[in-house]
Amino acid sequence: MRALLSVLLLSNLSSVYAAEINVNKADISPYAKADAIAGKKLVDSYCISCHASSFGGDGSSIYTREFHKVKTPKGLVAQVRNCNTMIGLQWFEEDELSVAKYLNNTYYKFSE
Secondary structure, three states: OHHHHHHHHHHHHHHHHHHHHHHHHHHHOOOOOOOHHHHHHHHHHHHHHHHHHHHOOOOOHHHHOOOOOOOOHHHHHHHHHHHHHHHOOOOOHHHHHHHHHHHHHHHHOOOO
């Protein structure tokens, strides 16, 4: 009886642990279901001119510079939100996530 109870308890703990792993894995990519094509359109329309005036060229060096600020997927989303707020673009969350996905796919390459 005690062995059966132990097996059941371990089985339940394994399920909880597995669920916890899935939740944490989902946290790695907050923009996994976002639309990178829509994100590119937003970047092209709203971001490039400001970044180009600050960093020269096409502005992409802001993403590729050696000491860039963004270190994680969540940090990328936070930076996109910061730009959205500071410039007053009034994007919806789905727009921010789409931009983050496009930037990740193109420059940052954080694993999803």
